[in-house]
Amino acid sequence: MLWVDKYRPKSLDKMLVHEEVAKNLKKLVTEQDCPHLLFYGPSGSGKKTLIMAVLRQMFGAGAEKVKLENKTWKINAGSRTIDLELTMLSSTHHVELNPSDAGFQDRYIVQEIIKEMAKNRPIDTKGKKGYKVLVLNEVDKLSREAQHSLRRTMEKYSASCRLILCCNSSSKVTEAVRSRCLNVRINAPKEDEIISVLEFIGKKEGLQLPPGFAARIAAQSNRSLRRAILSFETCRVQQYPFTNNQVILPMDWEQYISEIASDIMQEQSPKRLFLVRGKLYELLINCIPPVIILKRLLSELLKKLDAELKHEVCHWAAYYEHRMRLGQKAIFHIEAFVAKFMSIYKAFLIATFG
Amino acid sequence: MGKGHVVIVSSSDDEDGARSRSAKWCSSKSKSLQSVSHRNSRSSKRARLSGSGSRLFTESRGGEEVSFDALYDDFHEGLQGFTVVSGAENRNTNKLWVDKYRPLSLSELSVHRKKVEVVKMWLEERLRYYTTVRRMPGDKVCNCVLLITGQAGIGKSATIHAIAAHLGARLCEWNTPTPTLWQEYMHNVNSGVRYMSKLDEFESFVERVRKYPLLPLSLTGASEKPVILLIDDLPLMNGRVAYKRLCNCLFVLARSTQIPTVILITEYAKVESGDNTTLDWEELQSSLESAGASKITFNPVTVNSIKKILSRICKEEQCNVTVEQIDQIARSSGGDIRHAITSLQYFCLRPGLMHSFPLSTLSTSHSKEKLEFGPLDDGFSLLRGRDETLSLFHALGKFLHNKREAVEGTGFGQDHFLLKEKLVRLPWKMDAPEKVLSQAHGKARxxxxxxxxxxxxxxxxxxxxxxxxxxxxxxxxxCLLSTHLSGATSPQVITSKYELENIAQLAAASVAVRGVLFGNSHPSPSRWHxxxxxxxxxxxxxxxxxKTLFARNRFEACSSLNSYTMSVxxxxxxxxLKWVGLKASEGQVTQEFFMSSKMEIDGSDWESSDDLDTEAMGEDDNDEIEEW
Structure with a gap:
């Protein structure tokens, strides 16, 4: 088991970060009826951990007995029936799923599946909550229609069903949904918080941490706790005992993107563009989300770029990121960005060096 | 002329199966009967051309046997010649001009004179040989098969008929019987008639021709008339086996026949049939040639001769069609004279259409240019135009190679906008991209x-x-292509949005193609790509x-009550996990996950996508790990 999972706090009391939020949530859950919740914040900040802890607080240990279900839903949508296959985690008390996995058919998921689930109201025995909890991940990736029908579902079935929504950016969730939930923002943990978590894990694992080592990992983690713990474990696997000058490796795909960036800086030609395309394909094969590729590529390029070009390059990156969301095939847009960058950079080189 | 005796080989449908089994050479003296029966056997094949109209004609004008018997003597597809059959009267009959203006003599053919001459020489030679030498025992005619190929509607059969009439030879034709319907078959089975495949029929026909070449002569009594065998329509074969049989059959025929035989093969444009039938035809041709057949290829009829004929018809029919319109029809026909005549008739049928077209407002030269540069907005010409088809790859090649005129064309004339220097492009050496696209039938995506x-x-x-x-x-x-994803997706909306989406598709294809054409202002020197x-x-x-692999392993590997999202x-x-799994095999689950993922990745297209890089990367990883 990875340390990320192993040292995940199970209950609200044991939270190492966001203790304040945890305390409030506990009060909320134990003392009153729970409203719909919307957790948002950057990735690796502990949203899911909090959600699991809340569930445990609500339903006790029963919420931890989950099984993985790969269920095919037959949805009758007017003239035709749609088969949707969706993976979900469920216990007797809650169901967790990623509706955005269904792609553009997500609205059916939201409408039908949630409706059906919400209808099966658990029997209200003593000491049990009279509702089920539905955990929806990546709500911000849902389409407008899906979010719209989500709102209806929330109103209609609020008696028997509580929704816990989880997303990175609340700005992509419609106002209507947001106003029906209790919004909980989970900040990215501060670096010293991360350090303290790492030290805690180190102590539990019985590891000797040289001074400043945890700080370096934390600095590289981009304030993502998950990231920090993962690279901590990676370092442990690479070399133990730790040395002070130990390299903390970035993820392999990040390395690969920086390779691509240096390829782009080296030469600007259609041929090179073709080579870059091949490398981008490889990232896509490994399911690295295109948005993340573009973001990372931009930051790698910016590192090496003259200050006067930065603004323009950022503009085009934003432009093509938007395009990518509108479009279907990400490679078209990433490639267009790369080509634009090449063209800008080449013009710049010619202007400065003749 | 016009006295040719047509011998009909009727191998008919299965309705009269008895006849088909004993399909024999039959010829009749009675001319009217002959022509009627002839029509019947042909009509099914040529239904698209003549339909019921021609039959009507036959009946209504049964009295004037002589005049139309002459017509039917050459009942075949070329349409180059015209006989004056009292114009005004004919206007009202439903006869198609294609049949009405069939070429009857050599002079009326619009096929190139030299080609006709070659065919005529060949036939003459064979016939002379046949009539004079054939009775000498032990003498063998070696090369008795002529193969004529060419695209549809350029007068292959018409040539043969005209020449036969000219030489006074009798034409024996093989007419492919109409296909049997399933219901017919069921019906016949009940009545005890055996089904015979068309290929079987053809084979038995060829067999008979080979074995009893003199039979018809003795039957008719007109023994002095030489006979030419015409195989106009080869049976359609599906699959390798049938094809082999046909091949053998023809090969044997080519080897052993003693009568001059002409085989017509229509070449379809290569792209039209996506399957490999064209290949088969080519193979067939070469096998026939190897059997000693001589081959003559007919070229499409030139625009000028089509124009000549069209204007002659116009004169006969007394319809006033302007020179430009004839010119347009001729150009758009693509060398297919049958098509040209049919479209002329269609055009004359609807005079209202003709007048609504504002052709008169355009100067002659301008309309011509319009045809060349902007055929898309020229809906008029599309109405009658023969649509050419292009293969997808041909179209792509056109777009990618981006061929342009060397100098700025003068064709645009008035609609020349003032453009910035860097936006100006030379005119294309092709049709408008949208037209090419529609010819290639390419989906935008x-x-x-x-x-x-x-x-x-x-x-x-x-x-x-x-x-x-x-x-x-x-x-x-x-972005244009995926518009339907961002919009409402309920099925009801989809159906109503279908039109809209279609337009988006067209627009997307257009943007992609024109973008490629415009953007690539410095094409690399053309070489083979x-x-x-x-x-x-x-x-x-x-x-x-x-992704599915990750999804599957997501739960097992992390073994928590947490489902991570895909990106995470x-x-x-x-x-x-890759790192951890490599060194520390602490958790059985992680190990398994790693193994399976590794295998999957190896098995997938990693290596094919970028061999060197992946390997280099993999090596890097391994090196660094092993160092520690």
Whole structure:
């Protein structure tokens, strides 16, 4: 088991970060009826951990007995029936799923599946909550229609069903949904918080941490706790005992993107563009989300770029990121960005060096 | 002329199966009967041309046997000649001009004079040989088969008929019987008639021809008339076996026949039949040639001779069609004179249409230019035009190679906008891209993918700006293509939105193609490029596969009550698991996950996508791990 999972706090009391939020949530859950919740914040900040802890607080240990279900839903949508296959985690008390996995058919998921689930109201025995909890991940990736029908579902079935929504950016969730939930923002943990978590894990694992080592990992983690713990474990696997000058490796795909960036800086030609395309394909094969590729590529390029070009390059990156969301095939847009960058950079080189 | 005796080989449908089994040479003296029966056997095949109208004609004018018997003597497809059959009267009959203005004599043929001459010489020679020498025992005629190929409607059969009439030879034809319907078959089975495949019929026919070449002569009594055997329509064969049989059959025929035999093969434009039938035809031709058949290829009829004939018909029919219109019809017919005449008749049928077209407002030269440069907005010419088809790859090649005129064309004349220097492009050496697209029947998505995959090869190495321009247009096209995803997706809306989507598709294809054409202002010097199929498809597939793999392993590997989202799994957990799994095999689950993922990745398209790089990367990883 990875340390990320192993040292995940199970209950609200044991939270190492966001203790304040945890305390409030506990009060909320134990003392009153729970409203719909919307957790948002950057990735690796502990949203899911909090959600699991809340569930445990609500339903006790029963919420931890989950099984993985790969269920095919037959949805009758007017003239035709749609088969949707969706993976979900469920216990007797809650169901967790990623509706955005269904792609553009997500609205059916939201409408039908949630409706059906919400209808099966658990029997209200003593000491049990009279509702089920539905955990929806990546709500911000849902389409407008899906979010719209989500709102209806929330109103209609609020008696028997509580929704816990989880997303990175609340700005992509419609106002209507947001106003029906209790919004909980989970900040990215501060670096010293991360350090303290790492030290805690180190102590539990019985590891000797040289001074400043945890700080370096934390600095590289981009304030993502998950990231920090993962690279901590990676370092442990690479070399133990730790040395002070130990390299903390970035993820392999990040390395690969920086390779691509240096390829782009080296030469600007259609041929090179073709080579870059091949490398981008490889990232896509490994399911690295295109948005993340573009973001990372931009930051790698910016590192090496003259200050006067930065603004323009950022503009085009934003432009093509938007395009990518509108479009279907990400490679078209990433490639267009790369080509634009090449063209800008080449013009710049010619202007400065003749 | 006009006295030729037509001998009909009727191998008929299965309705009269008895006849078909004993299909024999039959000829009749009675001319009217002859022509009627002839019509019946032909009509099914040529229904699209004559339909019931011609039959009507036969009946209504039964009295004037002589005049139309002459017509029917040459009942075949070329239409070059015209007989004056009292114009005004004919106007009202429902006869198709194609049949009405069949060429009757050699002079009326619009096939090139030399070609006709060659065929005539060949036939003459064979006939002389046949009539004089054939009775000498032991003498063998070696080369008795003539193969005539060419595209549809250029007068292959008409030539043969005209020549036969000219030489006074009798024409024996093989007419492919009409296909049997299933109901017919069922009906016949009940009545005890055995089904015979068309190929079987053909084979038995060939067999008979070979064995009893003199039979018809003795039957008719007119023994002095030489006979030419015409095989106009080869039976359609499906599959290798049938094809082999036909091949053998023809081969044997070519080897052993003693009567001059003419085989007509219609060549279809290569792209029209997507399957390999064209290949088969070519093979068939070569096998026939190897059997000693001589081959003559007919070329499409030239525009000028089509024009000549069309204007003659116009004169006969007393319809006033302007020179330009005839010119247009002739041009758009693509050398197919049958088509040209049919469209002329259609055109004259609807005079209202003709007047509504504002052709008169255009000067002659301008209308011609319009035809060449902007055939899209020229709905008039499309109305009658023969649509040419293009293969997808041909179209892609056109777009990618981006051939342009060397100098600025003068064709645009008035509609010349003032453009910035860098936006000006030379005119294309092709039709409007949309037209090419519609000819290629390409789906927008497909076109965009192909262009995206291949366009970089065609951009010269210096021109990164062009690469950007192209890439940006392709990105626009992609956005257009996915409009239906962002919009409402309920099925009811889809049906009503169908039109809209269709337009988006067209627009996307247009943007992609025009973007590629415009953006690539510095095409690399033309050399051989093979067009690859988009690797994107492969990438998408393997990405999908990996995704399901991740999804499957997401739970087991992390073994928590937490389901990670896809991006987290791909970007953070999997790489970490790879590291951890390599060294420390603490958790059985992680180990398994790693193994399976590794295997899957090896099995997938990693290596094919970028062999060297992946390997280099993999080695790097391993090296660094082993150092510690």
């Amino acid at each position: 497909l076109i965009a993918d192909f262009l995206h995959e291949n366009v970089l090869d065609f951009i010269s190495d210096e021109a990164v700006e062009d690469a950007w321009a192209v890439a940006s247009y392709l990105s626009d096209a992609d 093979s067009i690859r199929s988009p690797k994107l498809w492969q990438v998408e597939q393997s990405s999908k596969r990996n 799994t791909a970007t953070e957990l999997t790489p970490a």
